[in-house]
Amino acid sequence: MRTPVHEYLAEIRDSCYYYSQGEVATYIPELAEVDPDQFGIALCTPAGTIYAEGDAENEFTIQSVSKPFVYAMALVERGLQIVDAHVDVEPSGDPYNAMSVDPESGKPSNPMINMGAIVTHCLVGPADATPQERSDLIIESLCKFAGRKLEVNEAVLESEFANRYRNVALASMMRSNGFISIEPDDAVWGYTRQSALNVTARDLSVMAMTLANGGVNPITHERVVPEWVCRQVLSVMTTCGMYDSAGDWLSSVGIPAKSGVGGGIIGSLPGQVGIGTFSPRLDSHGNSVRGVEACERVSRDMGLHIMAMPAPSIDAIGQQSRTESGAVLVSIQGALTFPTAELALRRFEEIPEDESEVVVDLTAVPQINHVGDRMLREGLRRLGEDGHQVTLVDPHERIPRPMDHDRRRIPVIDDFATFEDAET
Known part of the structure; x- marks a missing residue:
């Protein structure tokens, strides 16, 4: 027999496809040219089975979906105490590109907004690493989360870096406040390069499941990060991952998540499922319109809200x-x-x-x-x-x-x- 999960995802794809409101990210010229009607969805299970429908194999740039994974890398290398000293974990209630800092310390609100993500990028690698060396370390780790080699979209990198001035202003504030020691232009180049990595919705589901699986990639079975790091990252994703719509997301979807202006969303529910969606049309918060609707449907239909009954072990199904x-x-x-x-x-x-x-x-x-x-x-x-x-x-x-x-x-x-x- 053929499992009905494929058909369920196809139904989700078809029902959400007609959500045609929203616009692509026009402030990045290269992203303004993408086909706005693409839509893909993928689920990855703890056993490594992937269910994918629609444009789930189409490549797009990861953008801000990279933030939780780079935050995880910083935690591994520097430890929770040092990372906490550089970036807070409080929901900002602000857009992703806001200058959101603690009024007393000047510390960025959380690692899911641009200011905080630039700081966590700078915490990866040796203090004397060049921008290229630091960027290469980050991309190597992102590939481990995805379970395959990922490539940088050079055209998007060039297009996005040419319009870097707001992020340079944010990085300059962080340099001025003592939270980074790297030249703002170099910090923003590295951060932009991690954001320009090409992924698919299928990749995102595997990356999300790696976090949900306690740091072990369900495809390669490689431990990418420790379990405590996943717990910390998922906690911050729960309250901060969807920017100024995080409260609505938590109440209606209830899955730790992160979005990106490339049209991607990950949902990572511990021990149960990794979700990856892709659709370029964005709402006013910078979140994919179809992706949000699809995640709401999956959460509701499958009973995946984080506040529902704790997930059981899945290791107790006997072989036939x-x-x-x-x-x-x-x-x-x-x-x-x-x-x-x-x-x-x-x-x-x-x-x-x-x-x-x-x-x-x-x-x-x-x-x-x-x-x-x-x-x-x-x-x-x-x-x-x-x-x-x-x-x-x-x-x-x-x-x-x-x-x-x-x-x-x-x-x-x-x-x-x-x-x-x-x-x-």
Whole structure:
């Protein structure tokens, strides 16, 4: 069977495509020329499975979505105490390019606005590193987050750096206040170069999942940053990642996130999913219009709000095996939410399309949320559509009245021993 997650994302893509309000980032000449109708969305799971639809393979520049990852690098190299001494973690309520500082210390409000991001950029690498050396270190680490080699878009870098004067003013303020020791032009060049890195929505989903996975890339399995760094970064993303719309985002979407004026958004929900979206039309806050709508839909439909029930472990789905009578057995353990249901669907997907019986055992499932219920029911239906006789072991009646593809009830029994006795 084919997992229905692809179709769900295609539905999200189609329903959000018609949100045509907003404008591309015209203040960067090269970005003003992009096709505004592009739209891609991708999800990456903790197991490294990627679901992508639409223009999810189209490249665009990462822009401010790079900020949380460079903040993570600074934390690794300098430690929390030193980074905190250079940049605060307070929501600014200001636009991304505002001169937002503490009135007493002059410290930038947080690392997600331009002022703070320029400071964290300067905290990466040795103090005597050249702008090129520091930039290369940052890009190398960003590639590790994405799990592949990323390239700088030289045309965007040139276009954006030619219009650098506001950022140079912000960097000059930080130099004047003693928070950077690098020449403002050099600091802004390096910051602009990290922002001009080409990525795709697929890349963003992997980068987001690396943060959500405690710093381990789900594709390469490489530890990129320590777990404590991810906790710190995700905390700041939660309150500061969407600039002056962070409060609306937290209440309506509830997923730690970061946006960029290139049209990208990442959503990173610990232990559950990494989301990457791309659509160039921006709202008044500088956030992708379609990306925001898509993330709202995904959060609502999949029950992914951070204030919902804590995510369970997804390591408790047994590999498919065979019963004594030859039936395929898939045993599920733990609470059934999106990540566990997605893993169960992939177990179903591995079953050959033949006439073998399939037994799905929910004995060790203590709880099923509405997403897990919907996904499991659809998986059971599709197994029947593939020609399998399906039996559900559900002693706690977690899935009332499951139906097959012909709208007939799937047999439900109280324990696995009953099935074995009937077969023998």
